[in-house]
Amino acid sequence: MNKIRILSILILIIFSSSNINCQNRAHRYSAFHPGKIWKDSDGNHINAHGGGIYYEDGTYYWYGEHKGDDSKAHVGINVYSSKDLYNWKKEGIALAVEKDPNSEITAGSVMERPKVIYNKKTGKYVLWFHLELKGKGYSAARTGVAISDTPTGPFKYLKSYRPNARKWPKNFKESSKREFKKGEIGEWWTDQWKKNLLEGSFVRRDFEEGQMSRDMTVYVDKDGTAYHIHSSEENQTLHISELTDDYLNFTGNWVRVQAGGQNEAPAIFEKDGKYYMVTSGLTGWDPNAARSFVADSIMGKWSALGNPAEGKDADKTFHSQSTFILPVEGKDDAFIFMADRWKPNNHIDGRYIWLPIEWENGKPIIKWKDEWDLSFFDEN
Numbered sequence: 093m094n095k096i097r098i099l100s101i102l103i104l105i106i107f108s109s110s111n112i113n114c115q116n117r118a119h120r121y122s123a124f125h126p127g128k129i130w131k132d133s134d135g136n137h138i139n140a141h142g143g144g145i146y147y148e149d150g151t152y153y154w155y156g157e158h159k160g161d162d163s164k165a166h167v168g169i170n171v172y173s174s175k176d177l178y179n180w181k182k183e184g185i186a187l188a189v190e191k192d193p194n195s196e197i198t199a200g201s202v203m204e205r206p207k208v209i210y211n212k213k214t215g216k217y218v219l220w221f222h223l224e225l226k227g228k229g230y231s232a233a234r235t236g237v238a239i240s241d242t243p244t245g246p247f248k249y250l251k252s253y254r255p256n257a258r259k260w261p262k263n264f265k266e267s268s269k270r271e272f273k274k275g276e277i278g279e280w281w282t283d284q285w286k287k288n289l290l291e292g293s294f295v296r297r298d299f300e301e302g303q304m305s306r307d308m309t310v311y312v313d314k315d316g317t318a319y320h321i322h323s324s325e326e327n328q329t330l331h332i333s334e335l336t337d338d339y340l341n342f343t344g345n346w347v348r349v350q351a352g353g354q355n356e357a358p359a360i361f362e363k364d365g366k367y368y369m370v371t372s373g374l375t376g377w378d379p380n381a382a383r384s385f386v387a388d389s390i391m392g393k394w395s396a397l398g399n400p401a402e403g404k405d406a407d408k409t410f411h412s413q414s415t416f417i418l419p420v421e422g423k424d425d426a427f428i429f430m431a432d433r434w435k436p437n438n439h440i441d442g443r444y445i446w447l448p449i450e451w452e453n454g455k456p457i458i459k460w461k462d463e464w465d466l467s468f469f470d471e472n
């Protein structure tokens with residue numbers, strides 16, 4: 093009787109541990125499956141939307157918006173780590189919302205599109221993100237900055253900006269550098285409004301307070317200079333601004349890019365000395381056709397290359413919106429286009445579309461793949 097008991101306990105143990113193994117195995121990935129549920133090492137769908145990646149010493153860190161069923165920040169910015177880009181471990185909350193109702197990052201604010209860069213001079217990790225103040229919709233249009241001594245945080249919130257207050261863009265006409273006159277915006281969407289916009293009516297309107305900053309990314313150039321790239325002027329025009337040496341402030345050196353071009357969700361990468369940018373148009377959570385641009389330097393001039401997506405659903409960027417372009421470590425010319433397939437009715441279910449950048453006649457191209465892995469870059 094005892095023997096039977098011991099034997100059945102043993103069988104139970106073996107069965108349950110093999111079951112655990114099975115579960116673990118189920119969450120080990122060796123390929124990307126764009127648009128599918130992507131589980132972290134605990135078995136939960138990764139919660140890192142509008143994200144960006146920072147790489148150091150064999151580890152990738154993925155920062156992204158924690159989302160519940162709505163799009164507000166109730167938790168903060170999550171960070172995950174990975175050695176192989178397929179399997180991600182949740183490291184925790186990089187930057188948590190604050191309880192204090194007077195804090196700019198109080199629960200219920202909007203914290204979007206977090207991006208982390210490392211500052212060699214100060215030894216600090218610097219996190220920038222799009223901040224909207226609680227209860228004010230998207231009208232604050234600010235960018236927030238936080239720092240940490242480690243890539244996983246916790247990051248300490250420093251402050252937020254309307255960038256470049258009292259600074260004219262470098263590529264602004266002398267005649268445009270004038271005081272804002274009430275009424276010079278004009279009636280929205282009319283030809284006159286567009287003409288005024290191109291000539292800088294919104295820049296003049298926001299000259300004292302600082303320029304609007306919504307969808308954004310940050311980029312560190314080869315010489316260590318960092319740039320903040322954001323949708324401004326009521327999302328009509330991109331601004332590219334140089335950051336100070338410590339990456340915590342704006343130098344006031346900035347340019348307008350594609351004035352009136354209505355770009356958001358910017359993502360930048362560099363190949364063979366040329367800079368490429370992918371953006372989306374302005375349709376909120378709904379997908380639209382991506383755009384691509386090329387320049388010889390970050391500050392421009394940026395020239396349009398057209399929609400980088402090809403094939404079925406290219407006009408909707410495969411139902412996604414750009415967020416980051418990741419250079420794969422140790423591989424030449426290997427870049428991953430990272431995008432969000434938003435689920436505005438249940439944000440936590442938002443999916444990740446990661447696809448390799450391909451090239452055709454010097455143009456970055458994105459094609460759909462149900463499944464792919466990093467060997468793609470060795471074969472193509």
Ligand code: GAL
Pocket residue numbers: 142204205307356357374375376377413
């Ligand atoms: C999108 C933007 C998202 C979020 C959303 C809000 O266009 O890319 O980051 O801000 O609008 O509607």
